[in-house]
Amino acid sequence: xxxxxxxxxxxxxxxxxxxxxxxxxxxxxxxxxxxxxxxxxxxxxxxxxxxxxxxxxxxxxxxxxxxxxxxxxxxxxxxxxxxxxxxxxxxxxxxxxxxxxxxxxxxxxxxxxxxxxxxxxxxxxxxxxxxxxxxxxxxx
Amino acid sequence: xxxxxxxxxxxxxxxxxxxxxxxxxxxxxxxxxxxxxxxxxxxxxxxxxxxxxxxxxxxxxxxxxxxxxxxxxxxxxxxxxxxxxxxxxxxxxxxxxxxxxxxxxxxxxxxxxxxxxx
Amino acid sequence: xxxxxxxxxxxxxxxxxxxxxxxxxxxxxxxxxxxxxxxxxxxxxxxxxxxxxxxxxxxxxxxxxxxxxxxxxxxxxxxxxxxxxxxxxxxxx
Numbered sequence: 001x002x003x004x005x006x007x008x009x010x011x012x013x014x015x016x017x018x019x020x021x022x023x024x025x026x027x028x029x030x031x032x033x034x035x036x037x038x039x040x041x042x043x044x045x046x047x048x049x050x051x052x053x054x055x056x057x058x059x060x061x062x063x064x065x066x067x068x069x070x071x072x073x074x075x076x077x078x079x080x081x082x083x084x085x086x087x088x089x090x091x092x093x094x095x096x097x098x099x100x101x102x103x104x105x106x107x108x109x110x111x112x113x114x115x116x117x118x119x120x121x122x123x124x125x126x127x128x129x130x131x132x133x134x135x136x137x138x139x140x
Numbered sequence: 141x142x143x144x145x146x147x148x149x150x151x152x153x154x155x156x157x158x159x160x161x162x163x164x165x166x167x168x169x170x171x172x173x174x175x176x177x178x179x180x181x182x183x184x185x186x187x188x189x190x191x192x193x194x195x196x197x198x199x200x201x202x203x204x205x206x207x208x209x210x211x212x213x214x215x216x217x218x219x220x221x222x223x224x225x226x227x228x229x230x231x232x233x234x235x236x237x238x239x240x241x242x243x244x245x246x247x248x249x250x251x252x253x254x255x256x257x258x
Numbered sequence: 259x260x261x262x263x264x265x266x267x268x269x270x271x272x273x274x275x276x277x278x279x280x281x282x283x284x285x286x287x288x289x290x291x292x293x294x295x296x297x298x299x300x301x302x303x304x305x306x307x308x309x310x311x312x313x314x315x316x317x318x319x320x321x322x323x324x325x326x327x328x329x330x331x332x333x334x335x336x337x338x339x340x341x342x343x344x345x346x347x348x349x350x351x
Contacts, residue, residue, distance in 0.1 A: 013343055018256075027291045028265065031314075038335035053160055093160065124167040132142050132173070136342050137254045139350040140265065149276055149351070180280075181272055221279075246280045249260065255349045 015039050016134040017049045018127065022057035024065070029058050029072050032140035033079065040083050048086045048130045049076070051119070056094040059087070059119040077118040088122040088130075089115065143174045143252040148183030150258060152202060153193055158186050159201045161258030166204070169211035176215035176252065177208070178245060179237070183258075184222045189234035205235050219245055260285045261345035264293035268302050273351035278305055286345065288338065290314040297327055312341065 017036050021028025036046055051058055058073055065071050080087045094115070095104060101121045105113035115121065131137050146165040150157040169175045179187060191202045208216060218237045223229075230239070240248075249255055262281055268274040274296055277287065287309045289296060294317050296302035315332040318324055333341065342348050 015342075027317075031265070031290055031317075034316075034335050035338060039339045042336060042339050044339065052164075053157070092163070124164055125171060127164070128144075128168050128171045128173060131144065131254055132171075136348060137256075138263075138342055138348050139256065149272065181276055242279055246282050249280060249349065250282065250346075252347075254347055257349065257351050 012043055012045070013135040014045045014047050014133065016047050016127070016130040016137045018137060018139040019049060019051050019055035019058060020053040021140060022054045023060075023063055023073050024057075028140040029055070029076075030070070032138075033072060033075055035138060035140070036079060036085070040079075040085070046083070046085045047134045048088050048126065049080075050088050050090070050122075050127045050130060052090045052093055052124075052127065054097070056089050056097055056099045059089050059094065059116055060099055060114040061116045062114045073116070077116060080118050087119045088126050089119050090124055090127070091121040092123070094121065141173055142254060143176070144168050145176045145178055145249065145252040145255045147178045147180065147249075147255055147257045148186055149181045151182035152186045152191065153196065153198055157258040158183070159199070161256070162201055162204060164256065164258075165213065166207075166211055169213050175211075175213050176217065176248065177213065178217045178219075178248065180219040180222050180245065182222075182226075184218055184226055184228060187218065187233045187235065187237060188228070189232065202234070208235065217245060217248060259345045261341055261348045262287045263348055263350040264289050264296070265291040265350065267292035268296045268299070274302065277349075277351045281309060283308060286310040286312060286341070288312045288314065288333075288341065290317050294318055294321065294323065294327070297330060298323070312337075314338065 017032055019029055019032045023029050039046055063073050100113045101115040102113045146161050148158055148161055152158045165175050193200050216237045217240050220239050220241050262277045264274050264277055266273050294313050312331050312333045315334050318327055318332060
């Protein structure tokens with residue numbers, strides 16, 4: 001059984017990627033992005049990329065790197081569109097850090113919001129159900 | 141259902157890692173996962189009784205650890221060596237825990253499906 | 259078999275120390291980001307020597323450490339993905 005299962009897993013597996021580091025300041029997000037790209041190129045499925053802790057800073061449209069710098073946020077957004085991978089924020093981690101979607105802004109009578117359309121405001125429940133359905137969780 | 145281990149290695153109060161780890165642990169349990177907690181290194185400081193986070197602008201999430209049985213989280217392991225390093229005796233802890241050696245923690249990490257470190 | 263993933267420098271963070279405390283001899287360790295710096299320090303290089311060790315190639319090249327770390331097993335992201343599946347789980351410390 002193990003002999004059969006091993007190669008099968010290598011052929012087509014499901015990953016859940018957790019990003020705990022910000023877009024700027026540490027390399028966690030870039031490394032997570034590159035792992036996700038490699039997994040997708042290898043024919044695997046990425047159930048979801050879940051942004052928790054300081055990882056929620058990846059979802060703001062208000063990050064403006066200089067024009068000659070690598071824009072990890074833009075690359076996450078492209079990946080989400082190209083491969084239809086959901087990018088999910090932990091909403092409670094986000095709101096505490098000033099990361100706000102249009103809906104959150106409306107509910108809290110705020111005039112501004114910063115979360116990109118590419119990101120879904122979800123809950124930890126989505127992380128848990130994704131872990132449940134995936135073969136492997138990889139955190140960065 | 142998966143066996144999820146939430147491992148606390150960071151101290152309370154200085155960062156929110158422990159709080160975000162506990163949030164995940166409680167939610168995992170309410171999503172009917174088999175949740176276990178492991179406290180190692182500075183993470184053992186979460187277990188000290190008489191903490192007053194409000195004094196320094198924090199929220200008293202520490203008292204939420206007392207609610208673990210309500211969430212059916214019964215596996216709470218603490219590294220014996222870490223307790224000794226920080227000079228903590230059993231009497232200083234706020235909740236019932238199982239004190240285990242390094243080998244037992246290694247075996248536990250091996251036995252679960254995923255480990256999330258905070 | 260666990261793949262232990264260390265992203266931080268042992269001088270800044272206890273991740274590597276804890277991983278080594280709880281790793282079993284059949285486990286593997288992957289160093290990435292500033293985690294690769296551990297191999298420059300004799301005490302950590304020695305402590306890592308009993309384990310199957312992998313280091314993320316781009317993180318080594320980016321830091322100008324290719325020559326200094328010429329005798330370690332460098333892997334790319336495709337291999338990282340493969341190793342994640344070959345092991346029962348990945349623990350990022």
